[in-house]
Amino acid sequence: VGGKGGVGGGGGEDMDDEAASLSAPTKVGDVVRESIPAFLKENLVISKIFSWLFESKRLLRPSRQSAAAATTRNPRACRIMVQVIRGQNIPTKVDGNQLEGSASAIWADVSFMGSRRRTSTQTGSNPSWNELLELPLKKPNDDFGYSPAEMLAISSSIHVNVYDRHERTEQADHTSYGTVHHWEEQWLGSVEIPFSAVYLCRPVYAAFPLSIPSQSLGYKLQNPSAPSRLWFYVTLDPPLPLPFGYRIGQPASEHPRSWWQTSEFHKYCWSWLKKLRRYTDGYDSNVPRHVSILASDFKGEPVLCCRFVRALAPPEELEEAAAFTRFVSSIPFQSDNTKSRGDRAVDCWCTNEQFLTLGWGDDEEHALLLCSYFLHREEQLRSKQSKQQQKQQQQDSSSKDQKKQTTAQDPPEGDARLRWKTYVCCATSITGLATYWVARIGPAPGGDNAAHTHSHSHAAAHKRRVLLYDPVEGVRYDAYRDRKVIPLKSVGALFNADNIWANIQEASEPWFVEFDLQNATHWMPLFTKFKTKAQYPPDLTACIQPPLPYVKIQKSYFETRAADIERIVEQRFERWRTLPTTWDYGVAGVLRGCLQGLEEAEVASGMQGGARLVNESKGIERVKKIYKGIQGFPLRFKDSPDMKYIEDSEENPIVERVRETRLHDRRQAGNRFALAVYIHPYPNSIGSCWVYIAALPPEGGSRSRRRVGTTARF
Numbered sequence: 154v155g156g157k158g159g160v161g162g163g164g165g166e167d168m169d170d171e172a173a174s175l176s177a178p179t180k181v182g183d184v185v186r187e188s189i190p191a192f193l194k195e196n197l198v199i200s201k202i203f204s205w206l207f208e209s210k211r212l213l214r215p216s217r218q219s220a221a222a223a224t225t226r227n228p229r230a231c232r233i234m235v236q237v238i239r240g241q242n243i244p245t246k247v248d249g250n251q252l253e254g255s256a257s258a259i260w261a262d263v264s265f266m267g268s269r270r271r272t273s274t275q276t277g278s279n280p281s282w283n284e285l286l287e288l289p290l291k292k293p294n295d296d297f298g299y300s301p302a303e304m305l306a307i308s309s310s311i312h313v314n315v316y317d318r319h320e321r322t323e324q325a326d327h328t329s330y331g332t333v334h335h336w337e338e339q340w341l342g343s344v345e346i347p348f349s350a351v352y353l354c355r356p357v358y359a360a361f362p363l364s365i366p367s368q369s370l371g372y373k374l375q376n377p378s379a380p381s382r383l384w385f386y387v388t389l390d391p392p393l394p395l396p397f398g399y400r401i402g403q404p405a406s407e408h409p410r411s412w413w414q415t416s417e418f419h420k421y422c423w424s425w426l427k428k429l430r431r432y433t434d435g436y437d438s439n440v441p442r443h444v445s446i447l448a449s450d451f452k453g454e455p456v457l458c459c460r461f462v463r464a465l466a467p468p469e470e471l472e473e474a475a476a477f478t479r480f481v482s483s484i485p486f487q488s489d490n491t492k493s494r495g496d497r498a499v500d501c502w503c504t505n506e507q508f509l510t511l512g513w514g515d516d517e518e519h520a521l522l523l524c525s526y527f528l529h530r531e532e533q534l535r536s537k538q539s540k541q542q543q544k545q546q547q548q549d550s551s552s553k554d555q556k557k558q559t560t561a562q563d564p565p566e567g568d569a570r571l572r573w574k575t576y577v578c579c580a581t582s583i584t585g586l587a588t589y590w591v592a593r594i595g596p597a598p599g600g601d602n603a604a605h606t607h608s609h610s611h612a613a614a615h616k617r618r619v620l621l622y623d624p625v626e627g628v629r630y631d632a633y634r635d636r637k638v639i640p641l642k643s644v645g646a647l648f649n650a651d652n653i654w655a656n657i658q659e660a661s662e663p664w665f666v667e668f669d670l671q672n673a674t675h676w677m678p679l680f681t682k683f684k685t686k687a688q689y690p691p692d693l694t695a696c697i698q699p700p701l702p703y704v705k706i707q708k709s710y711f712e713t714r715a716a717d718i719e720r721i722v723e724q725r726f727e728r729w730r731t732l733p734t735t736w737d738y739g740v741a742g743v744l745r746g747c748l749q750g751l752e753e754a755e756v757a758s759g760m761q762g763g764a765r766l767v768n769e770s771k772g773i774e775r776v777k778k779i780y781k782g783i784q785g786f787p788l789r790f791k792d793s794p795d796m797k798y799i800e801d802s803e804e805n806p807i808v809e810r811v812r813e814t815r816l817h818d819r820r821q822a823g824n825r826f827a828l829a830v831y832i833h834p835y836p837n838s839i840g841s842c843w844v845y846i847a848a849l850p851p852e853g854g855s856r857s858r859r860r861v862g863t864t865a866r867f
Contacts, residue, residue: 227298228391233288233351235263235311236386237272239281242379243315244341244365244372258318259341261383265311265348266291274318278375290389301396301496304352308491311346313383314813315363317372339784340814341365341372344383347584349488353498354401354585356388361583362640366786367751367767370777370847377766380638396498402441404517404587405449405500412455413447418689419455422446425679432657432677440662442645443579443587444655446679448502448517456697461502461521462577462650463698464528468836477526479756482627483841484522485513485791506699509837512793519624520577520589524649525698527575527593534570572596576647578621580663583640591622592632592647594668619668636664650696651686653679703836711832711840714792717799718807719830722844725801725808726826729817737849740827743772744785744845748831751787752841784816785827785847792832792840807844816848823851 245257258274263286270286288311293303316338342365350357363381365374374381398406413423426446433442447455467477493499503511505525508518573595582588597618619632621639630639643661647654647670654676658666670676680686686694727734747770754767769777777783788810792798798807816826826848833841 226394228393231290231299231393232390233265233290233311234386234388234390235270235286235288237261237263237282237284237286237313238384238386239279239283240315240363240381240383241279241360242374242376242381243278243280243363244317244369244374244381245278246317246319247371247373260316260318262314262316263288263311264314266307266309299393301394302494304393305349305396305490305496305498306494307348307352308488309348311348311351311387312813313344313346313361313385315341315343315383316815317341337819338815339372340786340816341369342381343813344385346385346387347488347586349490350582350584350586351387351389352393353395353399355392356386357584358386359583359640360384362638366788367755368747368769368773368787370769370773370783370785374766382638397496399498400441402443402581402585402587404443404445404498406497408447408449408455415455416690416693418693419447421684422457422679429655429657429677433655436659436661440643441581441585442643442656442661443581444646445579445648446653449500451501451503451507453501456502457694458502458577458648459650459653460695460697461504462528462648463525463696464532465505465522465525465698465701466529467526468703471835474527474530475756478523478622478624478627478629479752479841480835480839481519481523481526481624483791483835483839484508484519485793485796486515486519486625487513488515504698505701509701509839512795512838516625517577517589520591523591523622523624524575524577527591528650531571531573531575538571570595574649576649578644579646579648580644581642583642585642588641589624590641591624592644592668593620593622594618594670595620615667617668619663621663632663632666632668636662639663647676651680655679704838705836706834706838708834710838711834714799714840715830715832715842718842718844719828721799721801721805722808722811722830722846723828725803726811726817726828729812732820735825737825737827740776740780740825740847740849741829743776744827744847745829745831746770747773748787748829748843748845749833751843752833780849782850783847785845786814787843787845788814790842790844792842794838798842807842811844811846814846816846819848821851825849825851 240259240261243259257276257278259276259280260274261272261282263270263272265288268288268291270288272282272284272286275282290299292298293307294300297303318336318338320336342363344361344363346357346361360382361384363383365381395401396406398408400407413419426444429444436442445458448458448461450456467480471477471480489499489501500515500517502517502521503514505518505522508514508522573593576592576594578590578592580588580590595618597616615633621630621632621641622628623630623640632639641663644656644663644666645661646656647668654670655678656666656675657677658675660666667675670678723736750770751767758767788807790796790798790807790810797805803809803812819826826846828847829845831843831845833843835841
């Protein structure tokens with residue numbers, strides 16, 4: 154039947170070819186594929202000799218390589234597969250709360266671009282779901298379908314909200330008999346998974362930190378020192394084609410070869426990058442390394458990353474490290490890809506002045522600004538110590554012996570702080586996306602000999618202390634002590650105004666990396682004693698950061714903006730409810746006073762990772778005595794003039810977040826609500842916007858007007 158003259162003669166040739174391929178002898182190369190070691194790639198003759206010697210001796214030990222994901226160029230439909238695995242340290246009900254009668258029934262709600270799925274309910278502070286949820290990925294444009302340009306333009310994230318479902322019972326009224334059961338859901342926290350990570354770095358498997366409010370009335374953490382996290386596995390089905398020239402783990406698509414041939418300096422950077430890849434390509438390909446040498450400015454021209462680093466003074470009222478770190482983290486984050494309409498992933502760098510003028514930026518702008526502030530602080534410490542030394546020399550100039558004794562026994566104050574150095578860190582986040590953090594390397598606690606004590610500690614095995622700052626979230630991590638919670642996969646490079654150091658160690662995880670930049674076997678510098686920075690023209694290596702002009706905004710601007718936000722949220726809240734809404738403005742005033750102290754309290758508590766819990770104020774404690782079953786929490790938003798917080802629409806980020814809390818679903822007769830909005834002012838129209846929303850049970854309504862001074866509006 155399969156012959157040339159039989160039925161379906163056209164298929165006979167295919168069958169003959171298949172039979173011939175099956176009868177052909179199988180070669181070793183068809184089964185075994187081994188990568189050439191990095192040190193052999195430089196000499197092709199030696200590599201061929203070694204491959205010939207060892208090819209026939211390792212037939213049963215093939216090297217493991219990551220398989221490339223098969224992509225579908227133009228599928229009819231695509232879906233997002235979200236595996237909700239488990240949670241850790243989820244807030245639970247406090248003792249004495251009126252909701253204590255029922256056990257916690259925690260569940261997760263996953264939503265993306267109007268589609269919503271939910272898990273089943275689990276009990277306890279460490280729930281385990283292991284459920285697979287499917288979310289449809291709608292085509293942004295029917296003409297272009299799932300093209301890379303359309304996928305890169307999606308700025309939405311996958312929102313995961315965690316709720317506690319509890320049952321409330323009450324006796325029926327005179328019109329009916331029995332007991333009425335009401336199901337209410339209390340919002341506990343949320344996680345945002347960027348869609349760009351799912352699209353560019355599929356699959357995404359990580360433990361994401363759960364963003365919980367600094368105060369949650371009626372709930373508490375069982376272990377405040379432990380992190381609150383959720384484990385997810387997210388991917389696309391089917392996988393979509395990546396942008397042109399994009400490598401997983403890099404911030405943008407690779408630039409054309411002509412981009413590296415504009416000068417001798419750019420050619421040297423290209424040869425250095427190729428040499429670096431020969432070192433790192435032999436390592437684990439599942440953990441990509443992010444290394445940036447040349448960045449693209451607004452004009453699309455290649456600029457050395459070191460040229461963006463400069464010591465700049467923070468605002469006068471933000472001289473402390475915790476204060477200016479909070480200021481940098483209050484600037485809204487937006488990716489450059491959402492502003493581009495091409496089929497290439499882009500990453501445009503701007504100066505700190507442009508960053509503050511725009512009022513938004515991505516992670517490299519945040520990291521560069523924070524690094525500038527730390528460098529300025531180091532310069533101040535060095536200047537202060539220099540003045541102290543000069544003063545001490547003048548006092549001891551009469552006696553040389555006394556001078557020597559003082560120098561040997563009494564080191565100048567602040568000497569340990571002067572040994573700290575600040576760098577911009579090119580890293581890979583837990584989502585697989587390239588990111589930029591700030592790394593500060595200093596002496597180990599207790600001196601250089603601290604590594605020899607307490608040898609059982611992993612952090613004690615290193616002679617340096619390394620602090621990693623997340624500039625977008627304003628959180629600080631110890632690279633060795635916080636190894637279980639730091640949201641980074643790998644560290645690829647460090648750079649400052651003078652040089653770039655690429656990590657060539659076999660280990661790339663921050664807690665395994667040795668941050669000794671002088672060790673040539675661990676770090677490969679761009680500029681060496683043979684290729685110095687001074688050998689190249691200053692217009693290719695000089696700093697391009699201008700001084701920072703700060704504009705102090707009047708408080709009336711932030712007060713007016715807060716009043717507009719409060720009015721919009723109140724109107725939307727009333728539209729969501731089917732019952733009349735009663736606002737308790739007396740309690741709202743107490744909440745507003747609490748918000749004014751939340752920003753200072755979080756800054757004062759430092760930049761430690763994990764939950765930033767703030768003690769309740771006296772006003773909140775007084776309200777809790779009246780409304781024993783009060784439920785509420787503050788929500789924080791990063792504010793700038795570019796944010797659409799005063800638009801009366803459901804796409805308003807604040808309106809969307811308040812609706813996700815589901816406090817408007819309280820249907821008990823006599824319920825009251827309180828809403829307060831406060832914006833903490835920062836220079837250049839940057840603000841930290843706080844929204845406190847609370848639901849008040851009817852039991853305390855009769856006493857609230859007398860003790861809190863409540864006025865209500867229906």
